[in-house]
Amino acid sequence: MAVAREFAEVQAQVAELLRGRIIVGHDVKHDLRALELGHPAKDLRDTAKFSGFKSYGHGPKPALKVLAREILGLDIQGGQHSSIEDARVAMLLFRKHKSAFDMEISSRFPDDTRPKKANKGRRRAKKS
DSSP, rough: TTOOOOOHHHHHHHHHHHOOOOEEESSSHHHHHHHTTOOOOOGGTTTTOOGGGGOOOOSSSSOOHIIIIIIOOOOOSSOOHHHHHHHHHHHHHHTTTTTHHHHHHHSSSTTTSSSSOTTTTOOOOOOO
C-alpha cells in the first residue's frame, strides 16, 4: 500500500465515473458506503432489492448465489470471492428481467419531464 493512490483521489474518480449513470449490482448500498458515495435511488438497479426476486430470499433479501442458481442455472461463489463474477451475475439477472426492473423504477419514480398543463386562470400580458 506504500504506492497506493489516496482514497480521496480514487473516490473522486469513481464519483465522476458514476455521475449520471445507472448502477447495476447486488446489495449496492454496501459498495457505495465503502466508497463513501451516494447515488440517486432512481439510478440504482439492485438485484437484492428487486421485488421480483424477493421470493428467493430467506430473510430481507435473496442471496446472489441463490438467484444465480435458481434463475440463471449457474453455480457461483464456490471458491475465493470474485467481485467480477458477482458483477457479471448481477448484470445477467438485470438483463433477463430488465423490463420488470424498468416498470418497478417507473412506478417508484414517475417521470417529471412530462409537459406541465398551463395555468388556465392567468393570462400573460402581450408584449408591444
